[in-house]
Structure formats: C-alpha cells, structure tokens
Amino acid sequence: MKIRKREKMLKYISRRLAYTLFLILFVSITVYFIFDLLPVDPARLICSKQCTPQIVEANRHKLGLDVPVLEQWWRFIQGLFSGRTYGDGEVSFSCPAPAFGYSYSRHECVTTMIGKAFPVTFSLALGAFILWISVGVSLGILAARKKGKFADRASSVFVLVGTSLPTFITGILVVLFIVLQFNLVNPLELGDWANPFTDPFGWLKAFFFPCATLALSYAATYTRFTRSNVIETSSEDYIRTARAKGLSEKVILRKHTLRAALAPIATIAGLDFAGLLGGAIITEGIFGLNGLGKMSITAVLETYDLPVIVATTLIASTFLVVMNLIVDILYAFLDPRVRQS
Amino acid sequence: MSVKKMTARRLIASLSAVALATGVVTMGATSGANAAVEKPYTGGTLFYYTHADNFPNLDPTRMYTGRDIALFGSYLMRTLVTYKPAVGPAGTTLVADLATNTGVPTNKAKNWTFTLRPGVTWEDGSAITCADVKYGWSRTFAIDIYQEGPTYPISWLDIPTLDDGSSAYKGPYLKTGQALFDKSITCSADNRTIKFNLKRSVPDFNYYMTYLSAGPVPAKKDTGEKYDLRPFASGPYKIEKNVSGEEMVLVRNTKWSKASDPVRTPYPDEVVFKFGLNEDVRDDIIMNDSIANGVSLDSLQLANNITFFKSTNPKDAARRMNNYDPYVTYLTANNSAGRVDCLEVRKAIFFAINNKALIDLSGGLEFYGDMGDGIVKPLLGADYAPTTGNIHDPNFKIEGNPDYAKTLLAEAKTKCPATYDRATNPDKGLVYIRPDTASSKKTAVLVQAAMEKAGIVLKYQYEAQGTYNAKLEEFKKTSDLFSSGWGPDWANASTVIPELWGEGCCNYTNNKKTPEYTAFIAKVNKALVELDRKKQSAMWKELNQYGMDQYWFVRTVFGKSQQTWGSKVGGVYYWDAQGSFGFGQLYVKY
Numbered sequence: 066m067k068i069r070k071r072e073k074m075l076k077y078i079s080r081r082l083a084y085t086l087f088l089i090l091f092v093s094i095t096v097y098f099i100f101d102l103l104p105v106d107p108a109r110l111i112c113s114k115q116c117t118p119q120i121v122e123a124n125r126h127k128l129g130l131d132v133p134v135l136e137q138w139w140r141f142i143q144g145l146f147s148g149r150t151y152g153d154g155e156v157s158f159s160c161p162a163p164a165f166g167y168s169y170s171r172h173e174c175v176t177t178m179i180g181k182a183f184p185v186t187f188s189l190a191l192g193a194f195i196l197w198i199s200v201g202v203s204l205g206i207l208a209a210r211k212k213g214k215f216a217d218r219a220s221s222v223f224v225l226v227g228t229s230l231p232t233f234i235t236g237i238l239v240v241l242f243i244v245l246q247f248n249l250v251n252p253l254e255l256g257d258w259a260n261p262f263t264d265p266f267g268w269l270k271a272f273f274f275p276c277a278t279l280a281l282s283y284a285a286t287y288t289r290f291t292r293s294n295v296i297e298t299s300s301e302d303y304i305r306t307a308r309a310k311g312l313s314e315k316v317i318l319r320k321h322t323l324r325a326a327l328a329p330i331a332t333i334a335g336l337d338f339a340g341l342l343g344g345a346i347i348t349e350g351i352f353g354l355n356g357l358g359k360m361s362i363t364a365v366l367e368t369y370d371l372p373v374i375v376a377t378t379l380i381a382s383t384f385l386v387v388m389n390l391i392v393d394i395l396y397a398f399l400d401p402r403v404r405q406s
Numbered sequence: 407m408s409v410k411k412m413t414a415r416r417l418i419a420s421l422s423a424v425a426l427a428t429g430v431v432t433m434g435a436t437s438g439a440n441a442a443v444e445k446p447y448t449g450g451t452l453f454y455y456t457h458a459d460n461f462p463n464l465d466p467t468r469m470y471t472g473r474d475i476a477l478f479g480s481y482l483m484r485t486l487v488t489y490k491p492a493v494g495p496a497g498t499t500l501v502a503d504l505a506t507n508t509g510v511p512t513n514k515a516k517n518w519t520f521t522l523r524p525g526v527t528w529e530d531g532s533a534i535t536c537a538d539v540k541y542g543w544s545r546t547f548a549i550d551i552y553q554e555g556p557t558y559p560i561s562w563l564d565i566p567t568l569d570d571g572s573s574a575y576k577g578p579y580l581k582t583g584q585a586l587f588d589k590s591i592t593c594s595a596d597n598r599t600i601k602f603n604l605k606r607s608v609p610d611f612n613y614y615m616t617y618l619s620a621g622p623v624p625a626k627k628d629t630g631e632k633y634d635l636r637p638f639a640s641g642p643y644k645i646e647k648n649v650s651g652e653e654m655v656l657v658r659n660t661k662w663s664k665a666s667d668p669v670r671t672p673y674p675d676e677v678v679f680k681f682g683l684n685e686d687v688r689d690d691i692i693m694n695d696s697i698a699n700g701v702s703l704d705s706l707q708l709a710n711n712i713t714f715f716k717s718t719n720p721k722d723a724a725r726r727m728n729n730y731d732p733y734v735t736y737l738t739a740n741n742s743a744g745r746v747d748c749l750e751v752r753k754a755i756f757f758a759i760n761n762k763a764l765i766d767l768s769g770g771l772e773f774y775g776d777m778g779d780g781i782v783k784p785l786l787g788a789d790y791a792p793t794t795g796n797i798h799d800p801n802f803k804i805e806g807n808p809d810y811a812k813t814l815l816a817e818a819k820t821k822c823p824a825t826y827d828r829a830t831n832p833d834k835g836l837v838y839i840r841p842d843t844a845s846s847k848k849t850a851v852l853v854q855a856a857m858e859k860a861g862i863v864l865k866y867q868y869e870a871q872g873t874y875n876a877k878l879e880e881f882k883k884t885s886d887l888f889s890s891g892w893g894p895d896w897a898n899a900s901t902v903i904p905e906l907w908g909e910g911c912c913n914y915t916n917n918k919k920t921p922e923y924t925a926f927i928a929k930v931n932k933a934l935v936e937l938d939r940k941k942q943s944a945m946w947k948e949l950n951q952y953g954m955d956q957y958w959f960v961r962t963v964f965g966k967s968q969q970t971w972g973s974k975v976g977g978v979y980y981w982d983a984q985g986s987f988g989f990g991q992l993y994v995k996y
Contacts, residue, residue, distance in 0.1 A: 105870070109877070112553050116879070116911065119572045120557075123550040156551060156579050156630030171460065171650045172635045237686055245690055252691050253455060253680045253700070257652070351684050355651040359682070363459055 074397070081390050092382045094138050096375050101134040110369050111169065127152075128169070128371070141166065141375070165379075166372025168364075175376045178360060182344075185258060186356035188268065189348065190341035192276030197283035198334060202327070204284070205291025210318070212296060220288055227285020236278045236351035244274055256353025275352040279345050283337060287330065294326040301325070332392050339388030343381025357381070446977055450994035452674040453700035453972075455691065459682050460650040465634040466618035467545040468554040472732065472893065473703070473986040475618055480670065480990030481643045481656055481677060484622075486520045486539065486600075487615040488669055489983035491990050498787075498897055498983045500612060503669050504534060504622070504640070509612035515604075515937055518611050522598045525666040528624060529639040529659045536593035536600045538622035541578060544587055545623060548577025551630060555619045556895065563590040564605045578625070607935040609942070613896035616983075642672035654679040673977070673993035679703075695725065698974035699994045701987065705968055708845075712769045715968060727978070728772065728968045732893035732985040734781050734902075737961035739887055741917050746836065746886050748822030750814045751829050752957035755836075755887070756796065758811035758860035759961055762804045763852040767845075777804070778962030780950040781892065781906055782899045785982065788943040789899035793951045811860035828886075835863035836886035842868035882914040887960070893985065899946035904930050907953050926952060 108124035109116065125131045129140065140149070144164035150157055151167050160167055160174035168175055208220035244250050250270065259267030298304065299322055307317050344358025361377035364370035463469045466483055479488060486505040490497055500508045505520040512519070526534045545552055546559040549572075565586045566574045575583035592601045604611070614620055627638040636645055643656035656677040664670075683691075689710045691697050706714055715726055739746040739755060746752055761777055768774040779793045792798065801810040818826040828834045838853075840846045850866055857864050867885070869877060881888045892912070895901035904910040908930040917923055926949070933945035953959070969987060971978055974995045981988040 106877075109879075116553075117557075117571065119570065120549050120553045124553055127550060152551065152631060154579050156628075158631060169631070170462075172632060173650070240684070240687060241690055245687070245694075245696065252683075252687055252696055253453060255684075255687060256682060351686075353682050353684055353687070355682060359651070367459075 077397075078394060081393065085386050085390050088386050089379070089383050090142075092386075093141070093375070093379050096378050097134055097138040097141070100371060100374070101137075105369060107369055107371055165376035168370050168373050170364075170368040170370045171373075175372045178373065179357070179376060179380065182355055182357045182360045185354050186342060186344050186349070186358060188258065188261065188272055189275055189279065189345055189354060189356060190338060192272050193279040193283065193341065193345075194334070194338050196276055196280035197287055200280065201284040201287025202291050202330065204288040206295055206318075206323070208288065208292040209295035209299070210314075217292075220292070224285045224289045227281050227288075230282070232278060232282060232345075233347045233351065235281055236275075236348055239274050239278050240351055249274075256355060258354065271354075275348050275354060278351075279341070279348045287334075290333070291326065291330060294330065295322060298322050298326040328396065332396055335388050335392040335395075336385065339384045340381075342384040342388075344377065444976060444995075446671070446673050446991075446993040447996055448673050448993070449675050450699065450996065451676040451678055452975070452992060452994050453678050453680060453697055454703050455680040455683055455688060455697065455700055456703040457683050457685050457688055458704075460648075461654075461679075463554055463634055464637050464645075464648075465552070466542065466555075466621055466623065466637060467552045468634060469618050470555050472984050475616075476981060476984035476986045477989045478641075479616075479618055480641070480988075481672070482639045482641045482645070483618050483637065484526070484534075484640045484667070485616055485618060485620060486522075487612050489616055489981070491669060491671075491981065491988050493979040493988075494982065497979075497981050497988065500616070501669060503667070504539075505615075509615065511609070511611070515607040515609045515611065517604065518602045518608075520600050520615070522600075523666055524598075525663065526640070527661050527663075527666070528627075529644045529661050531661045532624070534622050534624075534640055535597040537597055538624050539600050540591045540593060541625045541628070542619070542621055542623040543591055544575075544578040545628070546577075546619060547573055547575045547587070548579055550577070551579070556614070556617060558614050559620075562602075562604045562606070562608055562611070563587070564603045565590050578628075579630070607937060609935070609937050609939070610896065610898045610900055613898065616896065642667070642670050643677060651682045653681060670990050672990070692725075692970045695721070695973050698972040701971040701975055701992065702969075706970065708769060711773065711968060714970065715773065721973065725973055726968065726970050727980055728966060729980045730775065730783070730785060731965050731967040732783065732785060733891050733965045734778055734783050734893070735889065735891040735963045735965055736778075736781065736959040737887060737889050738914065739957065739960045740882060740885060740914070741956070741958060742882065743917055743919070746825060746829075747917055748818050748825035749957060750818035750821055751825050752960055754811040754814040754818065754829075754860060755857070755862060756957050756960040757799075757801060757803075757807045757814065758856050758862060760806035760852060760856035761961070762806075763856070764849060765804075767848060767852065773966060773968065775963050775965040778964045780954050781902055781959060781962060782946060782950045783894075783964050786894060786897060786899055786902075788939070789897075789946040789950075791947040791950075793954045796954050796957070806856045806859070808856070808859035808861075811862070815861060829862050832863055835865040837867060837884065838864045838887040839867045839869055839881050839885040840889065841871040841874040843871050846871075878912070878914055891965075897983070898942075899950070900934055900942075903946060903949050903953070904934060907949070907958060 106121075107128055108121050108130055111124055112120055122131070129137055132140075143149075144160070144162065144166070146162055148159055148162040149164040149166070150159045152158060160176060163176055165175035165179065167173070168178060171178060204220045204223065208217045211217050240255070244255070245252055256271070258271035261268035304317060304321055307321055344356055344361055346358035346362045348354070349356040349359040350362065357377055357380065360373060364373035364377065461474055462471065463474070464478065466478075469475055469478065479485060480491070484504050486503060487500050487508050488503040490499045490501045502508055502523075504522055504526050506523055507521070510519045511517070522534060522536065528534060543559050543563075546555060546557060560573050565583065568574055573583070575587040590603050592603070593599065602611070622640065623633075624638055629636070635648055639645065639659050640662075642659055642662045644659040645654065646657045647653065647655040658672065658675060685707055688702060688704060689706050691700065692702050692706060693710060693714055705711060714722060715728060717723070739752045741747050741752065746755075765771055765774045777797045779797050780790075782790050784790045796802065801807055815826065815830065818829070829836050838850075840850055846868070854864055854866075864887070875890070878888070878890060892902065892906055905912050907913055908927060929945065929949060933942055933949065936942040936945060967985070969980070975992055976995045977988070977991040977993045979988050979991065980986075
C-alpha cells in the first residue's frame with residue numbers, strides 16, 4: 066500500500082512538473098505575441114532625432130525584430146540553453162547561457178542584470194516575509210485567544226491601519242519623516258545594500274525600513290486571517306473533545322488548533338512570497354532598491370526595454386507557478402486528507 | 407511642455423549649442439549663480455544626483471543631449487573646438503580645445519582644416535592623433551550599431567549616396583566604401599592636421615565640432631556597443647566605476663595636463679553621479695539642502711518647484727536659477743493635404759487658444775517662459791527678429807479670442823469648406839494627439855474648453871508618453887494637431903528652420919506638393935550654404951516670418967528651465983551655449 070501511495074505521489078508530482086513547464090513556455094510565447102501586437106515600434110524608439118528609414122531598419126535588425134515573432138521566441142528559447150551572440154564581425158559580443166537577451170539601454174546581458182537585481186528582491190521579500198509571518202501570525206493567535214479583550218481590539222486597530230494604508234503612502238512617509246528626517250541613512254545611499262554574510266549591519270540598515278514598509282499591509286492581512294482561522298478551528302468538535310479529555314489550552318493550541326488553522330495560511334504565504342520574488346515594484350522604487358521590480362517598471366515606463374520586460378515577466382510567472390506546485394505538494398504532506406484523496 | 411518632458415530622447419536631442427553670434431540678446435535670466443565672486447577651492451567630492459538609472463549614452467558617437475555634451479565635454483572628453491566656459495554671451499564664443507584654432511575654411515567652406523595641439527593625450531598617456539579624430543567620425547557611419555547621435559557627417563562628407571538614400575560608406579567595422587571615407591577626411595604626414603572635404607558649403611561646420619561625436623575615439627580602445635559604458639577619456643577625469651541604477655565615479659585623469667588644455671578647470675578630486683533616486687527623495691534633498699555638496703541633474707516636481715522658487719529665504723535664493731532654455735515648444739497644425747490645409751482654420755485655432763490658462767497651469771510665466779513669435783528664439787541672437795502678426799496681431803489675446811476665431815472660421819467656410827467641415831462638425835473634428843499623462847490631460851481640458859467657445863471640434867487621442875516622441879513621424883499621417891519641441895544644435899537657425907519646416911529630419915506637417923512650399927524650400931537651401939553670415943541671418947528671419955504667416959505652428963513657447971544645487975557648491979553659472987550648468991567650473995566649498 067505504501068509503495069502504491071509513493072508511486073501515486075510521484076506520478077502526481079511528475080504530472081504537475083510537466084504542466085508547470087508547459088505553462089512557463091506558454092507564458093513566454095504569449096509575452097512575445099503581446100508585445101508584437103502592441104502599437105509600439107522599439108526600432109524607432111532608440112533612433113535619434115535624425116532618424117531615417119535606413120536607421121530604423123538597422124535598429125530592427127539589431128534588436129532582432131526583423132524576423133517573425135515565432136522565430137524571435139525560438140531564438141530566445143535557444144539562448145536559454147546555448148547563449149546568444151549579438152552584432153556582426155569584430156564588434157559582435159555574446160551573452161552566455163542562460164541568455165535572457167541583451168539590454169541596449171543598460172548595455173548589459175539581461176541575465177547579468179537579473180543576477181544583480183534578484184538578491185536585492187530576495188532580501189526584501191525574505192525580510193518582509195519573516196516580519197509579516199512572525200508579526201501577523203503571532204498577533205492573530207493572540208487576538209483569537211484574547212477574543213473580545215483589549216489585545217483583540219488593539220489588533221483590530223492594527224489591521225485597519227495596515228490594510229488601509231497603501232504601500233506607496235507608507236513608504237514615502239517612512240522615507241521622508243523617519244529615515245531622512247532623523248538622518249538614519251544618507252539619502253544618496255538609500256538603496257545601497259551590503260552582502261548580509263559579510264556586512265550584516267549594512268544589510269540591515271538598507272533593508273529594515275523597506276521590509277517593514279512592505280510587511281505592514283501583509284502583516285495586517287495575516288493577523289485578521291490567522292485570528293479568524295484559529296477561532297474557527299477552536300470551535301471544531303475534535304477540539305472540544307480534546308478539551309473534554311482534560312488537555313491544557315496551550316497543548317490544544319500547539320498540537321491541534323494551529324496545525325489545522327495554519328495550513329491554509331502556509332499556502333497563501335507561499336504564493337505571496339513567490340509574488341514578491343518577481344519584484345515589489347513600489348517599495349523598491351521608493352527606497353531606491355535596484356531589484357527586479359524597479360528593473361521591470363523602468364523597462365516598461367521609461368526605456369521600453371523589451372528583453373528586460375520579457376525576462377522579468379517570465380521570471381515572475383515562473384516563481385508563482387513553481388511556488389504553486391511546491392505549496393500543493395507540501396500541502397499534500399501536511400494534510401493527510403489531501404494525501405488520501 | 408515641461409522641462410522634464412523635454413528630456414525625452416528624441417526631443418532633447420536637438421539641444422544645446424545656442425550661441426549668440428553678434429548683437430547679443432539675453433532675456434533677463436534670473437539666477438542665484440555664484441560664479442564670479444570667491445576663489446575656487448580645489449579638492450573634495452562633488453555629487454550629482456538624478457532619478458534616471460543612467461545616462462542615455464556615454465559613447466560620444468551616440469551622445470546628442472545638450473546637458474550630457476556639456477557635462478562630459480567638461481569632464482571626460484575633449485573636442486577640436488568647444489565653447490568658452492563663461493557666463494553670459496562670452497560663453498557662446500567658440501574657442502580652440504584639442505585644435506590650435508577654431509578651424510580654417512577654404513573653397514567656400516567646402517573644406518575645413520584643423521591642427522591638433524602638441525601634448526594632447528588619452529588617459530593612458532598615448533597621443534591623440536588625426537587618425538583618432540578620423541576614426542571617431544567613421545563610427546557615425548556604422549548606423550547598424552550607432553543610431554542615437556547626430557548624423558551630420560553622413561550628410562556633409564563628400565561620400566556618394568546610394569539609391570536607397572544611405573551612404574556608400576558603411577562604417578569602420580564593415581569597411582565597405584572605406585576608400586571613399588579616407589578621401590573625405592585626410593591626415594597630414596605628422597598625424598596632426600585634419601582636413602574635412604564636404605559635398606557642399608557648410609559655413610557653420612566648426613560649430614558641429616563642439617559635439618563629442620565630432621571628437622576623437624582611439625580605434626584600439628573601441629569596444630563597439632560596450633563603449634557606451636566606458637569611453638576612453640581625454641579630459642581631466644576618467645571613469646573609475648559605472649553601475650547603472652547605482653553610481654558612476656569619475657577620478658582624476660593623471661595623464662591630462664593643464665598645459666595642453668586652456669579650457670578646463672577640474673577642481674573636485676572626485677565627481678560622483680548617484681542614479682535611481684526616488685523623485686520625492688530627490689526633491690527632499692534639494693529643498694532641505696541635505697546634500698550640500700550636491701547638484702541635482704533633474705528639475706523639481708512642479709508643486710515643489712513653485713514652492714522652492716517662490717521661497718523668500720535668501721539661502722534658497724542662493725541655490726537656484728531660472729533661465730531661458732534653448733528650446734521652443736510648439737503645437738503644429740498638420741497642413742498636409744486632407745488635414746488642416748486651410749490657413750483660416752489654422753489661424754482660428756491660434757487665436758482661440760487660452761494661453762493664459764495653460765501658463766497658469768504650469769505655475770505662471772515665471773516658470774513657463776514667454777509666448778513665442780516664431781521657431782527661432784531670441785537666444786539665437788543674430789538670427790532672431792520679432793515677427794509680425796501671430797502674438798503681435800492686435801486680435802491676439804492671451805486668454806484667447808473666440809470671437810475673432812469665429813470670424814476666421816466664417817472665411818474658411820467659403821475658402822476651404824472641406825477643412826471647415828472637419829473642424830466644426832461634431833461628428834468629425836480635428837484629431838489632436840497628446841501624450842498620455844496626467845498633466846497632458848489637464849492641458850487637454852483647457853484647450854478643449856477654448857476651442858468649444860470658438861466652435862472648433864477636437865477629438866483627442868492619447869499616446870503612451872514613453873513612445874510619443876518615437877511616433878512623431880506617424881502622427882503626420884494620422885493627426886491634425888500634435889505638440890513637440892525643438893532646440894537648435896548650435897547658434898544658427900540652420901539647425902532649426904530646415905529641420906522643422908524644410909527638408910530636414912523633423913518636418914512632419916508640410917504640404918510638400920504646393921508651389922509655395924517648393925519656393926520656400928529653395929530659399930531654405932540657399933540660406934544653408936550662404937557664406938555671408940549677415941545675409942544668412944536676414945534669410946533666416948525672412949523664412950521664420952513666412953512660416954509664422956502660414957501658421958504652420960499654431961502655438962510656440964520660448965521655454966524656461968530651473969536649476970538647483972547645494973549650498974556648498976561654488977562656481978555655478980548658466981552656460982548659455984549649452985543650456986545647462988557650466989559643469990567644468992563647479993567646485994566644492996569647504
């Protein structure tokens with residue numbers, strides 16, 4: 066029986082992995098087609114004011130837009146495995162695999178740009194995640210246990226404030242009235258960050274306020290969600306039975322209530338974290354952090370940098386799809402009912 | 407159009423070299439500039455900061471914005487000729503830089519000769535030679551790689567043009583037509599004298615030599631596309647570090663010598679550019695002077711701009727200046743056949759616009775500039791003369807004159823009924839394309855209200871701001887009205903009238919099939935090759951008047967720009983020639 070269950074699980078995982086791969090490929094081809102359909106000519110965008118038809122055509126060739134969109138996409142896929150060469154003759158240059166393309170506005174291989182930006186986004190996402198989970202879940206549990214009392218009401222105020230204030234407001238307020246007002250960071254160094262392993266204090270200085278800003282609204286949401294989940298689970302029959310058997314509230318909470326109450330929270334937390342790995346656009350922009358979010362929004366709004374747009378879109382969707390898969394698999398391990406189904 | 411919008415690549419590309427030839431006219435710039443008084447300090451770190459993630463281009467072949475040419479021409483790269491770094495009209499004079507003089511024209515300015523100074527070197531100590539200048543010029547022809555910079559070399563050098571309009575020379579990498587290029591620019595045996603052979607007379611050729619794209623590039627250091635990250639220096643500084651979104655650091659070029667460079671005065675030990683600042687953070691720095699040894703490369707956001715510039719605090723007054731910039735912003739009426747090809751309708755639009763409301767929306771005349779009376783701005787000195795008609799017409803009212811506009815429309819009804827119908831029929835209307843921004847939409851409401859009073863129907867279409875300028879060529883086919891801006895490449899209307907109304911790059915709206923236009927073009931082309939500067943100035947004035955009489959542009963504005971800096975920055979002045987700070991003279995006060 067055990068072997069059959071393991072086989073079933075492996076088949077499930079394989080099917081999901083294949084589906085995930087297909088979805089990523091589908092997203093990549095869709096992105097290419099969407100940008101092909103947009104009424105923007107990137108070849109004209111990088112032209113100077115003395116723009117002739119010959120120069121526009123040269124641009125089109127340089128950007129690889131002079132071939133059908135399906136071939137553009139296929140070159141992109143090939144580049145992921147074997148790298149890409151740009152230009153001709155003595156001024157040609159290469160981007161090694163996995164080549165997401167070349168940014169002519171930044172003069173860098175997109176893979177290199179992602180390599181620099183992702184640790185920033187990951188730091189921000191991880192720091193915020195730790196903060197919002199620890200604050201949100203703890204407050205939620207406290208509020209549920211002290212339902213109707215001061216702690217519960219105080220947490221309601223926190224939830225109201227946290228969910229009402231959008232990140233762009235909180236961020237600007239924090240930067241202008243805390244960080245700069247009290248000279249906590251040199252404004253020209255806002256966004257400069259350090260390696261957490263070699264300079265943990267420098268890393269903390271760069272990320273504390275951005276993480277706190279980003280975590281605020283999530284923490285508020287998770288407080289409310291945890292509170293309602295714990296209250297709901299606490300009223301289940303098996304909890305009443307445990308109580309009747311004489312177990313202490315602490316033991317009931319730890320061994321029975323939380324496991325059931327936090328399982329759905331784990332699912333959502335995983336997806337929220339994955340969503341942030343694609344870039345927290347507003348927070349990165351306000352605090353000057355050069356992460357994937359800032360990179361992608363600059364590419365869309367200011368430079369119309371197509372390779373960067375394609376790469377960041379693909380990466381963001383990949384994180385979500387992969388995290389969805391991981392969460393589903395973990396959920397199957399956590400919840401015996403899902404395993405049996 | 408705001409200064410911030412003016413930094414859009416296609417527009418601003420045209421800026422910078424505004425020089426006053428003779429009979430200087432300045433327009434009463436107000437300035438907290440502190441160039442004159444104290445003795446400059448040497449040493450320290452000078453900061454520049456900006457919202458942008460990087461400079462559009464550092465490669466001299468690709469650089470076309472006035473500010474960047476002024477900035478990197480002061481610090482990194484030298485040219486054969488430059489503008490004198492001085493306040494006011496003196497700063498518009500050409501002076502020799504790498505060359506021994508400002509150029510010697512012969513053969514009716516079809517040939518120009520320059521000789522390099524002795525002792526001019528690159529950052530590795532090697533000599534700058536004629537071959538380097540020639541190589542720099544050749545890169546412009548590699549249009550498959552370099553598209554952003556000026557293309558005057560392609561238009562001017564005596565190299566045949568192919569049937570498809572492209573040059574027979576394809577640049578130093580493909581080398582097709584190399585022999586033709588080698589004949590068009592020749593070097594002396596000692597590699598110090600350069601001779602340019604042009605296909606026509608270019609009397610203002612040496613003004614183009616102030617452009618970094620006309621300067622030298624060493625072939626052995628050319629990294630093609632990557633040169634845009636790390637160009638080789640010939641100036642008093644070189645790049646130590648350049649990371650997009652973070653910073654660029656310039657340190658002293660130890661191979662540069664003051665003896666070979668009478669122009670530059672590199673005071674700071676280090677120059678640091680900080681990129682990617684949030685706009686509110688940037689404005690906070692400026693307004694609170696929290697980086698006293700820093701200079702903002704951006705303007706303040708509008709509300710903050712008004713607050714800071716209206717502040718009566720003398721410390722704020724000492725850190726700001728408000729000057730006429732080189733740009734003219736305009737609203738063009740497409741007079742192609744089937745569009746607004748009716749003079750009376752164009753005039754009606756002109757007189758109907760409520761300019762006062764638009765000026766108030768931008769913070770008032772103090773920040774907006776003046777209503778223009780042509781496309782040649784007074785800063786161009788000898789080429790400018792006030793026109794007659796348009797804003798000088800007794801029927802012109804700053805708040806709009808819908809009654810007079812109606813009179814003009816009544817004339818249009820009989821003279822050009824088809825255009826009249828399009829302009830007044832609620833089911834049709836004139837197509838007005840605008841950038842899709844919040845401020846643009848506010849402007850649109852005001853323009854719409856004014857047109858409605860006159861009985862003119864507008865249909866708005868919005869184009870994403872990031873792609874607006876790239877699509878100006880297409881608007882010619884699809885719109886009746888659209889806005890844009892222009893600045894001369896140097897102090898000659900030869901870089902304005904031919905480009906906007908002639909056969910240059912950016913004439914989007916002219917009805918080229920009419921005999922009147924053909925005659926106009928012939929006059930423009932004659933003015934371009936006129937060697938007598940006074941005669942040429944007279945021709946430009948006449949052509950400017952003609953264009954305004956046709957109301958090809960139904961609104962022009964002579965814009966202003968504001969600059970700010972920290973309290974520990976000295977040597978500040980507005981460099982008229984470049985429409986920017988005189989960057990090379992800035993220093994850090996202790």
